[in-house]
Amino acid sequence: MIRLGDIAHGRSGDKGNHANIGLIAFTAAGRDFLEREVTAERVKTYFRDLGPDRVERFALPRLYAFNFMLWNALGGGASDSLRTDTQGKALATALLEMELPEPENLAAMLPAGAGR
Amino acid sequence: MSGTPDGIRIGNGAGFWGDNLDAPIRLAEKGGLDFLTLEYLAELTLSILAHQRRLDPEAGYVGDFPATVARLIPILKTQPKLRIVTNAGGLNPAGCARETARLLAAAGMGDEKVAWVGGDDLMPRLADLRAAGERFRHFDTGADLPDFGSAGGLVSANAYLGAAPICEALDRGARIVITGRVADASLTVGPAMHAFKWGWDDWDKLAAASVAGHLIECGAQVTGGLLSRWQTVPDYAHIGYPIAILSPRGDCHITKPEGTGGVVNRETVTEQLLYEIGDPARYHTPDVTLDFTGTDVEEAGPDLVRVSGAKGVRPPATLKVSCAYANGFSAKGDLVVSGRDAARKARAAGEMILDRVRQAGAPLSRKYLEVLGAGATLPGVETGQGDLKEVVLRISVWDKDKKAVERFCREIAPVITSGPPGISGYAGSRPKPRPVLSYWPSLVDRDHVRPIVYVRGAGELAA
Numbered sequence: 074m075i076r077l078g079d080i081a082h083g084r085s086g087d088k089g090n091h092a093n094i095g096l097i098a099f100t101a102a103g104r105d106f107l108e109r110e111v112t113a114e115r116v117k118t119y120f121r122d123l124g125p126d127r128v129e130r131f132a133l134p135r136l137y138a139f140n141f142m143l144w145n146a147l148g149g150g151a152s153d154s155l156r157t158d159t160q161g162k163a164l165a166t167a168l169l170e171m172e173l174p175e176p177e178n179l180a181a182m183l184p185a186g187a188g189r
Numbered sequence: 190m191s192g193t194p195d196g197i198r199i200g201n202g203a204g205f206w207g208d209n210l211d212a213p214i215r216l217a218e219k220g221g222l223d224f225l226t227l228e229y230l231a232e233l234t235l236s237i238l239a240h241q242r243r244l245d246p247e248a249g250y251v252g253d254f255p256a257t258v259a260r261l262i263p264i265l266k267t268q269p270k271l272r273i274v275t276n277a278g279g280l281n282p283a284g285c286a287r288e289t290a291r292l293l294a295a296a297g298m299g300d301e302k303v304a305w306v307g308g309d310d311l312m313p314r315l316a317d318l319r320a321a322g323e324r325f326r327h328f329d330t331g332a333d334l335p336d337f338g339s340a341g342g343l344v345s346a347n348a349y350l351g352a353a354p355i356c357e358a359l360d361r362g363a364r365i366v367i368t369g370r371v372a373d374a375s376l377t378v379g380p381a382m383h384a385f386k387w388g389w390d391d392w393d394k395l396a397a398a399s400v401a402g403h404l405i406e407c408g409a410q411v412t413g414g415l416l417s418r419w420q421t422v423p424d425y426a427h428i429g430y431p432i433a434i435l436s437p438r439g440d441c442h443i444t445k446p447e448g449t450g451g452v453v454n455r456e457t458v459t460e461q462l463l464y465e466i467g468d469p470a471r472y473h474t475p476d477v478t479l480d481f482t483g484t485d486v487e488e489a490g491p492d493l494v495r496v497s498g499a500k501g502v503r504p505p506a507t508l509k510v511s512c513a514y515a516n517g518f519s520a521k522g523d524l525v526v527s528g529r530d531a532a533r534k535a536r537a538a539g540e541m542i543l544d545r546v547r548q549a550g551a552p553l554s555r556k557y558l559e560v561l562g563a564g565a566t567l568p569g570v571e572t573g574q575g576d577l578k579e580v581v582l583r584i585s586v587w588d589k590d591k592k593a594v595e596r597f598c599r600e601i602a603p604v605i606t607s608g609p610p611g612i613s614g615y616a617g618s619r620p621k622p623r624p625v626l627s628y629w630p631s632l633v634d635r636d637h638v639r640p641i642v643y644v645r646g647a648g649e650l651a652a
Contacts (some may be wrong), residue, residue, distance in 0.1 A: 082417035084460040089232070089630055090468065095463025097456070122568040129408065131469050134458050135485055135498070140469055143331070148557070152233055153627055155519070155557035155585035156566075163566040170570045184418070186636065 078169030080182040081107060085165035090150035092123075092161030094168055097138040103182035104137035110173050116141050119171055120164070123147075141168075193444075196436035197384045199377050199401070203227040203275075204408025206234055206251050212408065213257050216430045217264045219446035224380040225261075227254060227275040228373050228406050234511030235370060236626040238279040239345040249281035250367075253287045258292055258365070262296045265364070272353055274376050278367040280345065282307050283643070287368045293365075299648025304363035306354040308640040309370040311346040311510065318637055325510060325631040334629060335513060344626055346512040348550060348633050351475030352398075353389070354505065354640040355379025361644045370511070372474045377402030377433060383438050387639060392437040395477035396501030398485070401433035401441045404461050404496065411443060411461040413451030424450025429492075441496045442489060453492040462486065462496070475635075477501040477519075505611055508638055510532035512629035517554075518622040521585040522601040525614030528578060532563045534609040535582035540607055544570040545600045551593035559583040581614070587625065594622040 076098075080103040085094040096111065098104040117128040125146035130139050136181040147161055158164070176182065193258040200220040202213030217225050229251045242249030254277030265271060278285045286305035311318060325334035325346070337343040347370035356379045356623050358366040364380070381387070381398035389395075404411050411431045413422035422428075429449025434442040445453050462481065466472050469481040480500040489495040522542075526535040539558040546553060559565035562580035564572035586597050598620045605612050 082456055082460065084415055084417070084464050086465040088465055092468075093463070093465060093467065095460060095466070097459050097463070118461060125269065129468075131482075133463070133469055133482055133484065135483060136462070138459060138463060140463050140466060142467055150628060151231075152513075152625055153516070153587075155521075155555060155587060157559055157561065157583060164568070164616040165417065167567040167570050170567070179193040 074172045075175050075179065076169065077111065077171040077173055081169065083165035083169060085161050085163070087147055087151060087160040090145050090147045092143040092146045092164055094143070094165050095138060095139045096141065096165070096168065097136060098182065099137070099184040100182050101137060102165065102178055106176050106182060107139060108132070111139070111171070113141065116168065119168065120146065194436065194442045196434045196440065197223045197380065198432050198434050199224040199226060199405070200381055200430060200432040201228060201405040201408055201435045202227045202430050203229060204406065205229065205231055206253065208408055210253065210257065210294070212430045214260050214264070214447060215449070217268070220432050221430065222271055223384070225271060225273045226376040226405070227257065227273070228276060228376055229254070230276050230370060232390045232511055233513060233626060233628055235280055235345045235347055235511065239513065242280055247284055250279040250285035251277040252366070253277070255292055258289050259292050262292065262298070265298070272359065272363070273365045274379070274380060275366070276368045276371055276376060278305055278307070278369045280310060280369060282367050287650055289365055289367065290409065290647040293647035294651040299646060299651070301364040302362045302644055302648050303647050304358035304361070304366045304642060304644040306350065306358060306366065306368040306371070306640060308638060309347045309350050309476055311348055311534040312343070315346060318633065321637060323633055323637060325512065325629070325633070328630040334512060334631060341420050342514050344513045344515060346510060348638045349475055349509045349511070350638070351375045352378035354642045356382040357642045358644055359383035361642070363644050368474045372476070373406040374399045374402030374474050375476055377405065378476050381435050390503070392477050392501030392503065393499070396479050396499040397439040397441050398435060398476055399474050399479055399501070400481070400496055400499045401435055401443070404443055404458060405431040405433050407461065407464065409451060410464065411457055412445045413457055416457055416460065419455065420504050422452055422640055426450060427579070442493055443496060445611060446492045453494055455486050455488050455494060456487050458494045458496060470555045473504055473509070475504060478504045481619065489633050499505055506635050508635050510631045510633045511579055512631065513626045514629060515625035516625045517587055517589040518591045519585065519587040520598050520622050521583060522598065522620045524582045524601065524604070524612050524616065525581050526580050526612050528611035531577050531580045531611070532560050534611065535580050536611060538604050538608045539582050539584050542600050542604055546593070546597045549596050549600070551596035553586045553588045553593055553597060555587040557585045571636060575584050593621050598622065
């Protein structure tokens with residue numbers, strides 16, 4: 074198994090009661106792998122504790138990136154939420170912990186100069 | 190500097206109210222800037238300013254800004270081209286401009302022009318706008334904005350203005366432009382439109398400037414802040430704040446002052462490009478609707494990244510409106526729980542506190558129990574909490590009734606002597622109920638919002 078964070082980086086934040094996570098593969102090979110493995114459905118299941126209504130995935134292929142929208146995932150949003158992470162700032166770091174099957178061409182997905 | 194792209198240089202020295210106070214000074218000193226922008230207003234900042242204005246009619250703007258101007262005056266004198274654009278005006282841009290003008294006048298800069306931009310504050314016009322058919326339907330629920338009556342439930346209602354009034358203020362010679370609520374990216378688009386006189390329907394140029402604004406609006410978030418591979422970021426303590434370089438052709442580069450910490454590379458820029466966006470093919474601003482899907486991000490040199498390929502189309506006929514309304518009370522209490530079974534003890538202590546509040550006849554409408562250290566902020570992540578020997582219990586509650594929340598606040602301390610062992614970290618100060626201001630995002634017809642641009646010499650404005 075690999076960690077999603079081995080082959081991608083990301084950032085998350087809020088819009089009202091919704092969260093978004095930008096997920097970016099380090100390489101084109103990584104993008105193709107994410108496209109197959111990190112589906113909207115998979116991300117929705119991963120974040121079931123947040124109870125999003127739905128998760129949408131948008132592609133930005135030239136950037137090797139996907140944007141995930143987690144609708145109604147923040148327990149009310151910035152002022153209403155009782156959670157510590159009211160604004161979903163930690164969600165990208167949580168997503169990067171996702172475990173994935175190790176791809177055969179893993180070396181082609183790692184950032185330049187990075188070991189594991 | 191050889192290798193530096195041509196164009197105007199717009200630096201952003203504040204990404205929110207509370208950002209580093211020295212950043213604008215360092216950026217202005219070293220950035221070789223044409224424009225310094227300072228962005229202070231998050232979604233709910235205006236409601237905080239509304240509260241301050243209730244206590245003092247002269248307040249209602251970001252006081253950090255005049256304090257920053259006082260420090261920037263020597264730089265404004267040695268860099269006569271440098272101009273400042275900020276949304277520090279909050280709910281009282283005229284008051285902020287007056288205070289700023291006083292500082293300039295006192296420093297012998299009374300001839301410099303100061304502008305304020307208003308018209309975003311819809312509170313005084315709410316009845317008229319409703320009569321004209323505006324319902325302020327909630328973005329998500331579709332519900333009409335309730336009539337809060339005279340009880341003062343509605344605290345603030347502000348439309349997001351675009352770049353046009355900022356551009357007008359600069360065209361009329363303002364050295365410092367102070368707005369209320371404008372779209373964050375418009376703080377950058379305004380100077381670009383002033384400098385290049387692009388058409389207001391030149392959508393791809395507006396898109397390029399808006400992308401630049403979006404990238405720098407959160408300050409150091411594009412120069413290494415928040416980067417996933419944070420270990421690759423040099424010298425966080427001296428992190429440089431960002432500069433967008435825009436050319437008349439609409440080329441955009443992101444950089445930072447030489448000799449500062451942090452980094453600008455493909456990773457920092459791409460992460461920030463995706464920050465707080467929704468559908469990347471339809472990112473709305475008051476100036477243009479952006480399509481990021483064809484965007485390219487390329488490293489053009491050390492700490493220099495070229496961003497290209499954003500497309501724009503005409504924005505909707507509506508503007509976003511942020512409202513805030515008073516909505517009950519919340520409180521939160523923390524306790525440190527140590528020793529064997531720490532996470533389980535924390536949960537037991539939390540349940541006990543909530544049970545006792547219930548027994549006291551103060552049912553709380555909402556409550557939330559977190560065990561920090563056991564993955565409370567990491568949904569989906571298996572953190573092996575069975576082995577933890579030290580955690581923080583955090584209990585947060587909300588209710589319409591302040592008394593119920595007060596009762597909760599009193600029930601935290603007793604658990605130290607009547608609950609599981611190993612509980613500490615209660616410093617003796619009881620948490621207090623905090624009034625909650627809830628957020629109500631909606632839309633208003635663009636034609637119903639009339640921006641105001643007021644430009645005067647600092648000496649005259651200060652008088």
